Amino acid sequence: MRRDQERDQCRSARVDPGADRFPSGLYDAVLLDRDGTLVEDVPYNGDPEKVRPVPGAREALDRLRAAGLRLAVVTNQSGLARGCFTAHDLRLVNARVEELLGPFDHWAICPHAEADGCACRKPAPGLVHEAAAALGTTPTRCVLIGDIGADTAAAAAAGAAAIMVPTPATRAAEVAAAPTVAADLPDAVGIVLARIRLTAAPQPARRGTVLVVRSDAAGDVLVTGPGIRAVAAGAQRVVLLCGPRGRAAAELLPGVDEIIEAPLPWIDAPAPPVDPDAVRALTDRLAEVRADEAVVFTSFHQSALPLALLLRLAGVPRISAVSDDYPGSLLDVRHRVPAGVPEPERALSLAAAAGFALPDHDEPALRIRTDRLPPPAADAGAPGYVVLHPGSSVETRACPEELATRVVRVLGAAGYRVVVTGGPDERDLTARVAAAGGVDLGGRTGLDDLAAVIAGAGALVVGNTGPAHLAAALGVPVVSLFAPTVPFGQWGPYRVPTVRLGDAGAACRDTRATVCPVPGHPCLSAVEPGRVLEALRLLRVPAPVAGGVAG
Numbered sequence: 001m002r003r004d005q006e007r008d009q010c011r012s013a014r015v016d017p018g019a020d021r022f023p024s025g026l027y028d029a030v031l032l033d034r035d036g037t038l039v040e041d042v043p044y045n046g047d048p049e050k051v052r053p054v055p056g057a058r059e060a061l062d063r064l065r066a067a068g069l070r071l072a073v074v075t076n077q078s079g080l081a082r083g084c085f086t087a088h089d090l091r092l093v094n095a096r097v098e099e100l101l102g103p104f105d106h107w108a109i110c111p112h113a114e115a116d117g118c119a120c121r122k123p124a125p126g127l128v129h130e131a132a133a134a135l136g137t138t139p140t141r142c143v144l145i146g147d148i149g150a151d152t153a154a155a156a157a158a159g160a161a162a163i164m165v166p167t168p169a170t171r172a173a174e175v176a177a178a179p180t181v182a183a184d185l186p187d188a189v190g191i192v193l194a195r196i197r198l199t200a201a202p203q204p205a206r207r208g209t210v211l212v213v214r215s216d217a218a219g220d221v222l223v224t225g226p227g228i229r230a231v232a233a234g235a236q237r238v239v240l241l242c243g244p245r246g247r248a249a250a251e252l253l254p255g256v257d258e259i260i261e262a263p264l265p266w267i268d269a270p271a272p273p274v275d276p277d278a279v280r281a282l283t284d285r286l287a288e289v290r291a292d293e294a295v296v297f298t299s300f301h302q303s304a305l306p307l308a309l310l311l312r313l314a315g316v317p318r319i320s321a322v323s324d325d326y327p328g329s330l331l332d333v334r335h336r337v338p339a340g341v342p343e344p345e346r347a348l349s350l351a352a353a354a355g356f357a358l359p360d361h362d363e364p365a366l367r368i369r370t371d372r373l374p375p376p377a378a379d380a381g382a383p384g385y386v387v388l389h390p391g392s393s394v395e396t397r398a399c400p401e402e403l404a405t406r407v408v409r410v411l412g413a414a415g416y417r418v419v420v421t422g423g424p425d426e427r428d429l430t431a432r433v434a435a436a437g438g439v440d441l442g443g444r445t446g447l448d449d450l451a452a453v454i455a456g457a458g459a460l461v462v463g464n465t466g467p468a469h470l471a472a473a474l475g476v477p478v479v480s481l482f483a484p485t486v487p488f489g490q491w492g493p494y495r496v497p498t499v500r501l502g503d504a505g506a507a508c509r510d511t512r513a514t515v516c517p518v519p520g521h522p523c524l525s526a527v528e529p530g531r532v533l534e535a536l537r538l539l540r541v542p543a544p545v546a547g548g549v550a551g
């Protein structure tokens with residue numbers, strides 16, 4: 001077919017598959033959209049004379065090159081399919097782009113029209129997969145910079161990071177849904193380099209016992225995993241202090257030698273009263289650890305300082321934590337993190353500030369100890385099902401029941417086997433949802449059983465809640481019904497193929513509300529179940545029952 005020949009001709013052969021891997025870090029490569037991102041958007045441009053780089057593009061790209069990052073262009077060029085220009089014109093335009101902006105290590109080009117239904121036209125993730133493979137890396141080690149929602153969606157569906165640089169033509173809803181937004185291309189490049197710097201640390205000297213702390217729920221503990229693994233790489237022994245709601249997740253974290261479980265009333269919400277005897281008992285218990293140092297992980301709205309005081313009373317000689325508040329003599333390493341950094345990177349950056357780095361072979365992704373998982377529930381059936389987890393401990397982040405029920409029906413009709421999961425207090429909910437055509441495992445899965453069920457799934461459909469991070473830790477794609485009460489860029493599924501659904505610009509945005517501030521849960525209730533089906537197709541999750549079931 002002529003179009004395929006053209007595509008092959010358009011792709012650069014400059015890639016050296018045996019080339020060196022980059023030094024360990026967050027990213028190996030930066031993928032860039034062309035029109036509207038690298039150069040001014042001239043619709044269906046086949047004329048090299050009309051190529052105009054965006055301001056500061058050459059210098060910004062050279063900064064990335066100097067940092068050892070590889071660069072690829074990922075671009076939809078449906079003008080080829082439409083006959084607006086020829087493959088020869090496209091080559092001349094791309095050559096002019098390189099003349100002005102310097103060389104790219106790969107060009108990934110979709111020559112198809114939207115109606116072709118190809119796997120490469122963004123928002124499909126095909127170009128991201130192609131570019132990563134051509135650069136000798138994986139999508140999770142790439143960050144994509146683009147100007148519209150199709151760019152960020154393609155990156156997310158491949159498990160890559162994304163930064164949006166909107167133009168005046170970018171739709172507001174797409175800007176709202178982007179994980180990270182930059183003012184211009186040089187700003188986006190600055191964010192990439194800052195994140196790499198923030199999480200990099202020199203290989204530390206071996207330390208003795210390090211006490212790490214992460215209070216709060218399972219998801220909070222899971223996203224801290226990369227930071228804890230970094231500490232473990234430089235410590236003889238790691239003791240983790242966690243709360244009761246995070247205990248089961250803590251049991252699954254690699255690198256943890258011992259767990260101390262205690263609630264921290266200044267962290268929990270709703271917060272129990274402070275019990276002086278319990279605080280004294282905790283201080284004594286912490287003193288028994290005889291830690292050489294402590295690293296106190298928190299999320300952006302929590303304070304590490306009350307615990308730092310207890311750690312001082314317990315005789316811990318070196319304490320590291322993030323604190324915007326003046327810590328006085330409570331912290332030895334006072335770390336600060338810019339807003340918007342993903343929670344796992346925030347944890348890694350604190351570990352780095354304390355002198356701990358992940359070893360080269362340890363990808364900075366979420367991980368759990370799969371050797372500790374029980375066999376999955378037999379009712380779930382053969383692997384390849386879709387898990388739907390409708391509930392959440394926080395009302396604002398749950399999938400509305402009516403939507404969950406319709407999703408089960410639509411996925412069943414399309415041939416997917418759906419397994420519905422939920423906690424012991426969600427049995428009624430999961431029974432009603434599963435009645436639409438799914439297997440009900442509600443109330444029958446502890447966190448480890450739930451992980452075992454998710455491990456066998458083709459994908460997880462879930463709100464912004466703990467199981468999303470379990471899926472990320474297991475490499476299982478996520479259809480994220482993400483209520484925007486907290487920033488998606490900080491709390492979205494990390495380094496795993498993801499499709500985000502829901503109204504990112506809803507009134508609850510960034511409120512951290514636990515009860516919907518707007519009646520009817522509008523950020524999620526307006527999602528059409530067919531969008532979940534589209535998401536599964538974008539994520540290339542096959543329906544195990546060929547042809548589907550009518551209904």
Ligand SMILES: [Zn+2]
Nearest residue numbers: 110118120121
């Ligand atoms: Zn294509």
